[in-house]
Amino acid sequence: MALIKCPECGRQVSDQAAACPECGYPIRKVEYKSVTVSHRLGGGYGGKDEYQRLLSEGWQVVDERLEESENDDGEVYAVHWHYKLQK
Numbered sequence: 001m002a003l004i005k006c007p008e009c010g011r012q013v014s015d016q017a018a019a020c021p022e023c024g025y026p027i028r029k030v031e032y033k034s035v036t037v038s039h040r041l042g043g044g045y046g047g048k049d050e051y052q053r054l055l056s057e058g059w060q061v062v063d064e065r066l067e068e069s070e071n072d073d074g075e076v077y078a079v080h081w082h083y084k085l086q087k
């Protein structure tokens with residue numbers, strides 16, 4: 001972690017801070033990504049590798065939503081986790 005000078009007010013701010021605590025100037029642009037991990041019941045996972053790679057790169061989950069897929073008989077055959085990540 002390094003300290004940088006806020007371009008707006010001149011205060012020393014961590015370069016990891018999203019915004020200057022003094023004046024609110026945005027220091028670091030927050031990026032968002034979304035990834036879906038699917039688990040087919042009785043089958044395998046999809047998207048899990050990408051999800052784990054993003055976590056290992058420092059992305060953090062800020063929102064998750066579960067969705068189920070049903071066949072014509074109303075049986076769930078797959079579940080999908082939709083993750084929103086921010087870095």
Ligand SMILES: [Zn+2]
Nearest residue numbers: 006009020023
């Ligand atoms: Zn500032």
